[in-house]
Amino acid sequence: MTLLGKLSWDALPFYSVIAFIAAMVVVVAALLIAGIITWYWKWPYLWKHWFTTQDHKKIGMMYIILAFAMLARAFIEAMMMRAQQAFGLGAESAGYLPPEHFNQLFTTHGTLMIFFVAMPLLSGLINFVVPLQIGARDVAFPLVNLVSLWLTWAGGFLMMVSLVIGRFATGGWSGYPPFTELSLSPGVGVDYWIWALMLSGIGTTLTGINFVTTIWKMRAPGMTLMRMPLFCWTSLCTALLMIYALPPLTVATGLLALDRYAGFHFFTNDAGGNVMHYANLFWLFGHPEVYILILPAFGVFSEVISTFSGKKLFGYTSLVYATMCIAVLSFTVWLHHFFTMGGTADVNAFFGIMTMVIAVPTGVKIFDWLLTMWGGRIRLTVPMLYSLAFIVTFVLGGVSGVLLAIPPVDYMVHNTLFLVAHFHNMLIPGTLFGMFAGIHYWFPKATGFRLDEKWGRRAFWFWVSGFYVAFMPLYILGLMGMPRRMVTYEVEAWQAWLIAAAIGAILIGLGIACMFIMLYVSIRDRGRLQDVTGDPWDGRTLEWSITSPPPEWNFDEVPVVTRRDEWWYRKQNGEMQQKSEDPGDYEPIDVPKWSLIGPSLGMVGTAFGFAMVWHVWWLAILTGGILVSMMIGRAFVKDRERAIHTEIIAQHARLWNMAQRGEHP
Numbered sequence: 001m002t003l004l005g006k007l008s009w010d011a012l013p014f015y016s017v018i019a020f021i022a023a024m025v026v027v028v029a030a031l032l033i034a035g036i037i038t039w040y041w042k043w044p045y046l047w048k049h050w051f052t053t054q055d056h057k058k059i060g061m062m063y064i065i066l067a068f069a070m071l072a073r074a075f076i077e078a079m080m081m082r083a084q085q086a087f088g089l090g091a092e093s094a095g096y097l098p099p100e101h102f103n104q105l106f107t108t109h110g111t112l113m114i115f116f117v118a119m120p121l122l123s124g125l126i127n128f129v130v131p132l133q134i135g136a137r138d139v140a141f142p143l144v145n146l147v148s149l150w151l152t153w154a155g156g157f158l159m160m161v162s163l164v165i166g167r168f169a170t171g172g173w174s175g176y177p178p179f180t181e182l183s184l185s186p187g188v189g190v191d192y193w194i195w196a197l198m199l200s201g202i203g204t205t206l207t208g209i210n211f212v213t214t215i216w217k218m219r220a221p222g223m224t225l226m227r228m229p230l231f232c233w234t235s236l237c238t239a240l241l242m243i244y245a246l247p248p249l250t251v252a253t254g255l256l257a258l259d260r261y262a263g264f265h266f267f268t269n270d271a272g273g274n275v276m277h278y279a280n281l282f283w284l285f286g287h288p289e290v291y292i293l294i295l296p297a298f299g300v301f302s303e304v305i306s307t308f309s310g311k312k313l314f315g316y317t318s319l320v321y322a323t324m325c326i327a328v329l330s331f332t333v334w335l336h337h338f339f340t341m342g343g344t345a346d347v348n349a350f351f352g353i354m355t356m357v358i359a360v361p362t363g364v365k366i367f368d369w370l371l372t373m374w375g376g377r378i379r380l381t382v383p384m385l386y387s388l389a390f391i392v393t394f395v396l397g398g399v400s401g402v403l404l405a406i407p408p409v410d411y412m413v414h415n416t417l418f419l420v421a422h423f424h425n426m427l428i429p430g431t432l433f434g435m436f437a438g439i440h441y442w443f444p445k446a447t448g449f450r451l452d453e454k455w456g457r458r459a460f461w462f463w464v465s466g467f468y469v470a471f472m473p474l475y476i477l478g479l480m481g482m483p484r485r486m487v488t489y490e491v492e493a494w495q496a497w498l499i500a501a502a503i504g505a506i507l508i509g510l511g512i513a514c515m516f517i518m519l520y521v522s523i524r525d526r527g528r529l530q531d532v533t534g535d536p537w538d539g540r541t542l543e544w545s546i547t548s549p550p551p552e553w554n555f556d557e558v559p560v561v562t563r564r565d566e567w568w569y570r571k572q573n574g575e576m577q578q579k580s581e582d583p584g585d586y587e588p589i590d591v592p593k594w595s596l597i598g599p600s601l602g603m604v605g606t607a608f609g610f611a612m613v614w615h616v617w618w619l620a621i622l623t624g625g626i627l628v629s630m631m632i633g634r635a636f637v638k639d640r641e642r643a644i645h646t647e648i649i650a651q652h653a654r655l656w657n658m659a660q661r662g663e664h665p
């Protein structure tokens with residue numbers, strides 16, 4: 001045993017030019033960001049007002065920032081894979097990537113997109129929006145919220161470290177044994193995958209518990225369950241899925257870790273274990289995960305379509321029940337991920353039928369959204385464009401899903417690019433478009449100014465056209481029999497379609513570039529895009545009834561809710577009286593103080609993961625001990641809250657009054 005475990009100079013990326021460049025980009029970007037913050041000396045501000053804050057709105061924004069950083073990396077990986085396959089016709093050395101590197105790319109791309117892009121996007125949006133929509137001052141457990149955020153960041157940090165020190169897994173995002181067992185993957189790649197998922201998985205489970213409790217216990221008076229905005233409903237179901245679906249993942253990766261670290265044999269067929277245990281555990285998580293990713297977007301589309309059609313949501317009750325049906329059914333279909341692994345025809349038939357049944361509540365939702373638009377006064381804003389593109393594209397993907405749910409068809413296209421086309425067809429409109437629509441929609445609430453429409457539209461058109469050009473060829477390639485994850489191939493007929501797919505990827509890249517330009521332009525022109533009313537879209541729900549950005553305490557007075565779309569009806573009936581500007585009419589509000597537990601847990605957690613990856617046992621014991629003692633130590637901290645004085649609340653109420661009269665403060 002050595003002091004540094006498996007760490008040695010070999011871990012540095014000098015084995016290939018591409019790996020070296022990637023590592024340098026990460027290091028230079030990190031130094032650059034740290035340098036800029038140091039130059040303007042923003043560390044104390046960031047530490048006190050962002051890294052350690054328990055304000056759910058800022059925590060939400062930090063999730064979204066993480067997601068966009070990771071999206072940039074995961075997209076570059078997608079581009080590299082598309083480029084490799086466009087040139088990959090011919091001998092084993094065709095293209096520019098060695099197979100080992102190509103395998104790392106599809107593994108990190110999948111892992112990042114699911115766990116560090118999609119999940120932080122939806123956790124971030126739920127964090128920002130839900131307490132505002134239910135009229136709450138905060139989430140149920142603000143400190144747990146901060147800890148969840150930092151555990152997710154710790155997993156993300158570990159992913160970035162893997163790019164510089166050592167290599168990542170080559171076993172795909174689902175990490176199937178026996179390939180990920182020690183005998184076939186002796187490097188540290190799988191260990192990076194295990195600990196990144198472990199850290200973020202625990203964070204997500206905690207987030208789920210936090211949001212179920214928040215929605216159950218923290219609703220404003222009169223906000224009954226059936227008066228909640230639909231986004232809250234889909235968030236509630238998502239959070240429930242997180243509680244039940246993430247633990248199987250944590251168990252699966254934990255058992256795999258025992259196999260790798262301690263010589264157990266849970267998943268090795270030759271020593272009493274069984275690989276199928278892994279497949280069952282992983283997809284018991286994996287399929288509900290699909291709905292964790294998609295349900296929040298359903299919520300966003302419901303809010304967006306109703307607001308921009310100027311109508312109440314059609315079939316609210318059916319949408320609620322459809323959401324609950326989907327959440328429950330999502331646990332009954334996991335076996336469709338291994339139809340070909342030798343189950344009996346009866347078993348395959350049962351899971352095939354259950355999979356098709358899910359299309360029914362989803363269809364109900366599609367009709368509800370269409371009928372919401374019908375006869376409405378539709379405003380084609382960017383969030384609305386994403387919603388429309390979603391409806392068309394998602395229905396198409398749904399059809400390919402129903403095809404795949406037929407076991408004999410699944411046997412034919414099993415492990416081909418048809419599958420890759422299908423799940424990108426569901427997740428890009430069903431998750432990314434939803435989150436983009438949500439970010440456009442709630443951005444003015446978070447910042448006080450709108451995002452630039454022109455660049456927003458450009459980004460939208462590149463994303464949508466890029467999506468079709470990139471993924472429709474994959475359906476055709478799948479039907480032509482091209483397996484997924486091929487680094488080179490001998491079939492000439494495939495190449496033209498792969499080149500088309502690569503062009504599609506370039507279009508999506510332009511879409512991402514437009515988004516970053518949009519952000520820059522919007523911040524530059526924030527004067528022109530400013531919104532003082534707090535209600536730029538003529539919204540319907542409670543978050544639009546307060547100033548933008550909302551104060552730390554959200555509501556000066558807790559609203560009393562009497563019906564659905566409360567804010568809309570108050571506006572219609574002129575019930576939005578001016579607020580009192582007399583401090584005597586308010587109560588002081590307690591908000592949680594800043595806490596260094598969050599970022600410390602994040603940093604120590606990253607170090608712990610790193611130590612476990614490299615078998616640096618003393619560091620693992622040390623950081624593990626610090627993690628436990630920090631949590632125990634926190635229990636002894638008494639001074640946890642800070643009071644917002646009534647004068648400050650009254651002053652804020654005065655600002656709101658001025659905004660409602662149309663005066664600039």
Ligand SMILES: [Cu+2]
Nearest residue numbers: 287334336337
């Ligand atoms: Cu599935």
